[in-house]
Amino acid sequence: EPEVTQTPSHQVTQMGQEVILRCVPISNHLYFYWYRQILGQKVEFLVSFYNNEISEKSEIFDDQFSVERPDGSNFTLKIRSTKLEDSAMYFCASSLTSGRIMDTQYFGPGTRLTVL
Amino acid sequence: DQQVKQNSPSLSVQEGRISILNCDYTNSMFDYFLWYKKYPAEGPTFLISISSIKDKNEDGRFTVFLNKSAKHLSLHIVPSQPGDSAVYFCAASRSPNAGGTSYGKLTFGQGTILTVHP
Numbered sequence A: 001e002p003e004v005t006q007t008p009s010h011q012v013t014q015m016g017q018e019v020i021l022r023c024v025p026i027s028n029h030l031y032f033y034w035y036r037q038i039l040g041q042k043v044e045f046l047v048s049f050y051n052n053e054i055s056e057k058s059e060i061f062d063d064q065f066s067v068e069r070p071d072g073s074n075f076t077l078k079i080r081s082t083k084l085e086d087s088a089m090y091f092c093a094s095s096l097t098s099g100r101i102m103d104t105q106y107f108g109p110g111t112r113l114t115v116l
Numbered sequence B: 001d002q003q004v005k006q007n008s009p010s011l012s013v014q015e016g017r018i019s020i021l022n023c024d025y026t027n028s029m030f031d032y033f034l035w036y037k038k039y040p041a042e043g044p045t046f047l048i049s050i051s052s053i054k055d056k057n058e059d060g061r062f063t064v065f066l067n068k069s070a071k072h073l074s075l076h077i078v079p080s081q082p083g084d085s086a087v088y089f090c091a092a093s094r095s096p097n098a099g100g101t102s103y104g105k106l107t108f109g110q111g112t113i114l115t116v117h118p
Helices: none
Strands: A005-007 A010-013 A019-024 A031-037 A043-050 A053-057 A065-068 A075-079 A088-095 A111-115 B010-014 B019-025 B032-038 B045-051 B056-059 B062-067 B072-077 B086-093 B112-117
Touching (some): A010 A019, A019 A031, A043 A065, B019 B032, B045 B056, B045 B062, B045 B072, B072 B086
Parallel strands (some): B010 B112
Antiparallel strands (some): A005 A019, A043 A053, A065 A075, B032 B086, B056 B062
16 A cells, blocks of 8 residues: 655754755655644644645744655655754655545654754 | 644543544634544554535444534544554644635644553
8 A cells, every 4th residue: 555655764963953854755646745743742734735836834834944846756844954842753744636625644654853 | 723622632442342532623614524543653544534514424443423513523433442542633624615725734633542451
């Protein structure tokens, strides 16, 4: 069964460093998402991406964050200058369709980001 | 953001019995609802969904009920099995034809830890 994959599974970085989290969505899916879950808190939406541009972003997704689909398979989340409060599990998700017809989002296993 | 709430942080059930997990929402523009199961160190796994045009959807042991007037949904698991022990999240979404600009953004509840005892 196709699945969303994410690398690395765990990333440790120093405050102020740049990190890139990688995701390979399900191959025929068209919509891509990033969510995060800070320890003990809800899963929160960060950004959705379709047709090589951001469709929607949350207030969390400030100028320090960016997303990119550099080739036909990868979908990346970049944090330019990490802060302690960026420590969280980051989940990538993809769906076949969105918009007028809601479709199920399938999630990857997550990347645990630890900012020291 | 309290638009989706799961008021029970945990639920303990005997194997073979029914598990009922509850979820309330406040945003009347939500028109699509999903339940996900999550094990530690894994991503959320889709279980079952329901559109606001329905009030019930069934898939094997899992049934989701939607009460739009009460803004309440519930997930029933019958019979419960020890392998069902996990964190269960409800999530809600609003499609653009519901008047929003959302492109599938999911709003999650806090989760309920289900423990099924043998």
